[in-house]
Amino acid sequence: MEFTGTGLVVEPNASLMPWALIWGFSYLGAAILAILYFIGVKNEKIYGWGSVASIALSTIVSFMALGKVLGGQVIYAASSVTWVPWINIGIGVYLDGLGAIMAVIVSFLSLLIAIYSTEYMKGDWGVQRYFFFFTFFVASMLLLVTADNLVLMFIGWEGTGIASYALIGHWYTDEEEYWVGVPGRKAFGTPMYFEPSHSGVRALMFTRIGDVGLLIGMAALYLLTGTFSIPELAADTGWLATLASKGVLTALLLVFTLGALAKSAQFPFQEWLVTAMTGPTPVSALIHAATMVKAGVYFMLRMAPVFLLGASLPLVASQLQTYFVIIAGLGAITAFMMATMALVSNELKLILAYSTASQLGYMFIGVAAAGVLVSQAHEAAALGVVAGLSHLMSHAIFKAALFLIAGWLIHAAHSRFIDYMGEYAKYMKVTAIAMWLAGLSLMAIPPLSGFFSKELTLKAAEEAHLVWVYALGVITAGLTAAYTLRMILRVMHLPPKKEGHGHPHEAPILMLAPYTLLAILALVIGLAWTWVYPELAKGISETLGIALAVDAVKELYQVSIAATGTIITLGWVAVNFIAVAAIYLALRVDFDSILEKNTIARAIHDFLFDRWYINALIYIVIVGGFAGLSMILAGIDHVIDLAYHAAIPAVFALGAAGLRALHRGKTDYYLMLYMYFVSIILLVLYIIWG
Amino acid sequence: MNDPVLLINYAIVAIGLIIPVIAVYKSRISKLIPALAWLSVLLSAIGSTILLYNTMIKGPIQFYNGLLVHDSFTAFIWLGASLTAALSLLAAGEDPLIWESSPGYYSLLPFVLFGIFIITGANDALLILAAWLLVSVISYVYIALPPEKNSRAAAIRYIMIGAVATLFLAVWIAIDTALASQQGLGSFSLAPLTLDKISGLALATIIAALGFKTGIAPFHWWVPSVYGRADGRVVSIVAGVIKLGFIGLLAKITYALAGGTIVSMGTPILQSLQPATTLAYVFGILAVATMTYGNIAALTTKDLRALLSYSSIAQIGYILAALAALAYFSPRDATLANYAFAAIALQAVAYGLAKAPLFSLTSVETSQDRLRGLLSSNKIAGAAAGVLLFSLLGMPPMLGFWGKLYMFIAVAGFSILLVVAAMINSAISSAYYVKMARDIVSEGENETQVPKHIEAAVMLSAIIILAFGFIAPLIFSIPFP
Incomplete structure (x- = not known):
């Protein structure tokens, strides 16, 4: 079956305004906040609501764009003046199915998290700085997902890196309450606890390595093609053949992808994300769950169709296959490894951080599966891209909800450790329901959105005959159910292990509303999935140039609960779910005493707790x-x-x-x-x- | 003779000569001395802008019957040096007025700018020697100017090794003359390397000479010792302004040695492309050694001045990588050679603009962690210093980013190994730049108090770097040679 998509637009068909306002409004907001900061304005409400207002305007334009794109029009808006004439870099916005959906996800989730932040950051000594970087981050992220060329995208890419660094290290005075890890704990003499300022440096360092790779890849592509334009790269894929004929296609693509792997915390770059949890929790929700860590996946989704369209030559296809198998492998390893760490962690945000990297692994599996069998089966290719995007969307929603909930729980417990939390469902019923909804979605339980999107990624791996990747994906699905259920049970239903100083009660409305809304969205999207998603996916792949014939699509993008693969996965998830429930609710196993007495159990625990000693x-x-x-x-x-x-x-x-x-x-x-x-x-x- | 650019240069020289005369009456008109230095910097900025505009419109421009040839590359370097000089002067404020040697500080700056105009445009080996001596002697004097022991000690070292470097330059001139005659070029023309053994000696001597001036490994040993010990206010001129001139000269000589000049003139009399390839590989190896040494040495040092010194070495390493590409492509591919020129120009000017105020900042206190708590004590200086560091790191859309982008484009066409080395080094450098950025936002026990004039210089530098980040790409739309 051949790709039928003709949606690629190479020539600009719209003027820059209003579409550049998607990022323009937020950059303007950030600039105004910076000026207010330097002239000494202190009123924190001005910063908070200024940020919310600018992001709201960006959200409105993003929705307008999505409306047009869903109506079948790809928006390619470019300025009449070329910024860098010599190497033909202009300022342009490219909104196809992928760009428009990403813009909506980023701006809408950022808006909710900004509203949450106005309450969460109330009275914080660095609130002005916080909202400046928050808004600057959102603007950069929007630039990244809507840029029409690689250089502009890279500017957004680096902007998110700087903002992330500043926000992770927001509490740079490094008091112990803001650390990540157990104070004093060491592995082979290396401290396993991190202060905010240290974590910020780590994040920038780890991602920077990949960023330089991306820059080099861009330079090499320019040398080969004479363009940085994303649509032009997709329209003329002769450069893939050139690289393949020299036998360097796989190597160059891997260098090119280093940035994506680092940004999305895939093995071996996963460490920065874990310690990035020193930032304020809304930052974790925004940057380290909903948006920035998705930049790597977005990059893969943006480039994968380009690679797929150029895979008609056997030489190109075989080297692409090697590349995609490596990417799938890294995704699977990350997914599994991080899930095992989440099983034993006793810090709420850390569990979610491990989970995020693990889920990002699924997205990489999906996208990579697209490329593995592209020369034989275009349907597998189209499915992989759609699967990656689906899981990106659903994960952004339920994980943002979980992080925002965690922010409130940590505030209520006055501790980041779950040992000091327990029986919170008694005091905060709405929060408990929201946590269950978002948690079930993470566990991939039907009919929540996480079930459908995760199944699609596994289905893509299955279609691509990536046996061990598929197997790791299924195993990880069970582990995900285990650590998520353990987290919910311990925080919401079981009594706390240690006596703390918390005062649990329901969150204020400005915090409660955003995460409740997101949790409900996880359910609603799941309920509507079967009817809405195949059509949506078809539209998206059309604009990416990798659409398939209508009849084939309807079946391909459906997730059937009766499929053998799905039954196996759900069965394994159920086993894990029941086991954890039995261990914690019926058997009341005392893990502390087991670890004290059993050296093998302690060795395994330490191996996982200290992050595989990596x-x-x-x-x-x-x-x-x-x-x-x-x-x-x-x-x-x-x-x-x-x-x-x-x-x-x-x-x-x-x-x-x-x-x-x-x-x-x-x-x-x-x-x-x-x-x-x-x-x-x-x-x-x-x-x-x- | 009536060319406005030349007239401006004569005015700059005149100012340099007038200042010591005025200094005799300094008790009454001492404020006039810095004002005149400022005037010379302003004239230099205007002159270089006019030259840049004219070269972009008309292509290379000759002065003195072709003894001096400027193109948009050399004009941009001169403009960058002028702006860097303005930043150094601003950062120094009126501090040098209290030095016994203050007339020297102000009167030598016009000569530096004039010297850079000559040295970057020199198309003749003897003129290069003359300009070299002018600028070198001034740089030695600058290091010795501040009235303190460390600066004097640094100056002595600088002079000792500088003298040897000048000797190497003289040897190169002698060999170049021989090569030029051999190839039927003018007596002191810049001749391309040939397959003869003597070319090897020519190459060795010019690399030894310019390697010293620009801090290329293994001729760099003096850098931490001089930049790290002398007063930051004079180091900012030597490491920022003067070095730009030598980088410009190095690029110009590289282009000529690789045969670019001859090929661009449409007379392909090159015996072979082999010398250009060898030159490219030599530069490539030196680039890896220089950037690796600079970056790794900077990793663990806690002294800000030493860190800036080592990172200066690393920055030259990146420029060398672009020089390697320039050498390789000069006789082969004009477009890629031009990308290499753009990389050198942007990287060098971004380096000068950032380093001049940062070195000046080191003169504030004697504490090792000088940037610690800068943001909380001085928001403007802290934020601006952050911009400078991120530009050096190559973050977009600051000027340093464009230098890196063009560098990677040019080098990717030449050697993938060099690209990988630059990639690894770039990642290593993030460790100490980011650590410095962390110091800026950290809370210091003794918060850094930055004088107003240094704060203004750091802020102005950040504005220029950001503005150039947006404008410079537009400027570089015209091929250089």
Whole structure:
């Protein structure tokens, strides 16, 4: 079956306004907040509601764009002036099915989280700075998902990185209450607790490595194609054949994708996301659940159709296949690894962080599955892209809800550890219902949206015959159910393990409303999925140029509860669900005493709790290695400095004395020396000249 | 003779000569001395802007019967040096007036700017030597100017090694003259390398000479010692303004050695492309060594001045990577050679504009963590310093980003290994730039108090870097040579 999509638009068909206002309003809002900050305005309400207003305006324009795109029109808006004429970089907005949906997800979720933040950040000493970076982040993220060319996208990409760094380190005074990890805990001598300022640096460092890869990939693509334009790259995919003929396609695409892997915290870049939890919880909801970590997936979704369209040559297809298998593998490893860590974590936000990286792995599996069998089965390719996007959407909603709920629970418990939380369902019924709805969606229980989207990713892996990726995906689905249920039970229903100082009660309306709305959305989307989604998916793939014939699509994008794969997955999820329920509710297993008595259990627990020792390994081998080398170089410099101070003066003093001894005041002696050295120089030059 | 650019340069030289005369009467008119220095910087900025505009419209422009040839690359470097000089002057404020040697500080700046105009445009080996001596001697004097022991000690080291470097330059000039005659070019023309063994010696000597001036490994050892010890206010001129001139010269010589000049003149008399390839590989190896050394050495140092010194070495490494691409493509592909020129120009100017105020900032206190708590004590200086650091890191849309983008485009066409090395180094450098940024937002026990004139310089630099980030891409739409 061939792609039938003709939706690609290569020439601009709209003016820049109003579509650039999608990011323009938020950038304007950020600029105004910055000016207010520098002129000394302190009123926090102005910052909070200023941020909300600018993001609301961006949201309105985003919805307008989505309306048009769903009506069948791809919006390609470009300015009449080219910004960088020499390398043909303009300022443009490209809104196809992917861009428009991403703009709506980003702006709408940001709006809800901004409203939540006005209450959550009330009275915070850095609230002005917070709202500036928050708004700047949203603007950059919107620029990233709507840019028509790679350079503009990269500007948004880096903007989100800077804002993320600033927001993770928001409480840079580094008080213990803002840390991540158990204070004092070490693995192989490496501290496993992190202060906000340290975490910010880690986030920027980890993602920066990938960003430079992305920059290099962009430069290489430009050299090959002479364009940075995304639609032009999709329209003419001859460059893939050029790279494939030189045997470097897989390698270059991997370098190009480093940025996406790092941004989306995929193995081996996952560590930054875990410790990014030092930021205020709305930041975790916005950046580390709903939006920025999705930038990597978005990038894959944006580029995958381009790769797929160019895969007609066998040489290209085989190298693309290798590339996509590697990406799928990394996604599967990340999904599984992070889920195992979530099983034993005792910090609420950390559980959600592990879960986020794990779920991002599913999205990568979906997109990568698209490429694996592209030369044989276009339906698998189209399914993979749609599956990745579906899980991105549904995860953004239910995970944002869970993080926002966590923000309130941590506030209520005065602790980030779940040991100090318990039986909160008694005090906050609406929050408990919201947590269950969002949690069930994360567990992929029908009819919530998470079930459909996760099943689609697994279906894509199955269609692509990625057996072990599929197997890891199914196993991880069970683990997801286990850690999510454990989290909900311990926080909402079981008594707290430790006595805390919390005062649980229902959240104020400005915090309660956003997460309740999101949790309900997870349910509503799930209920409407069967009827709405296949049509929506078809529309999206049409604008991406990878649509299939109508009849094929309807079946392809459906998730049948009676399918063998689905039954296996749901059965495994049920086993995990029942096991956890039995362990915590019926058997009341005392894990603390087991860990105390059983060394094997403790070793397994420590391995998982200390994140498979990967963090320690990175610090010992990479950070330690570079630091050691740096100190050696500093030592060399010190020696040279000493030489300047002592050795060289001493040599010169000796030399001077020696030379003075040569000066005997006789002209013939000077003449002899002069001739002697001239002869030497002539001899050397003669030898060199040859 | 009536060219406005030349007239402006004569006026700049005249100002340099007048200042010491006025200094005799300084008790009454001392404020006039900095004002005149400012006038020379302003004239230089105007002159370079006129030159940039004219070269963009008309292509390369000759002065003095072709002894001096400027194009949009050299004009942009001169403009960057002028703006960097303005930042250094602003950051110094009136502090140098209390130095015994204050007339020197102000009167030498016009000569520096004039020297950069000559050295970047010189199309003749003897003229290069003359300009080299002018600018070099001034740089030694600058380092020695502040009335304190460390600066004097640094100056002595700088002079000692500088003298050897000048000797190497003289040897290169001698060989170049021979090569030029051999190839039927003018006596002191810049001749391309040939397959003869003597070309190897020419290459070794010019790299030794310019390697010293620009801080290329393994000729860089003096950098931490001089930049790290001398007064930040004079280091900002040497490391920011003067270095731009030498980078411009290095690019111009590279282009000529690789045969670009001859090829662009439409007389393809190159014996072979091999010398250009060898030159590219030599630069490539030096680039990796330089950027790796600079970045790794900067990783663990806590002293801000030393850190800035090491990062200066690393920045030259990136510029060298673009120079390697320039050498490779000069006789082969004019478009890619132009991307390399753009990379060098943007990277160098972004470096100068950021480093000049940052080095000045180091003169504020003697504490090691000088940037700690800068944001809380001074919002403007803190935010602006952050912009400078992120520009050095290559974050868009600041000027440094465009330098990196063009660098990667040019280098990707030449060597994938060099690209990978630059990628790894760029990632390593984030560690210390981000750490510095963290210091800025951290709360310090002793909060840094930044004088108004330095705050203004840091802020102005950030504005220029941001503005250039938006405007510079538009400027670079015309090929250079």
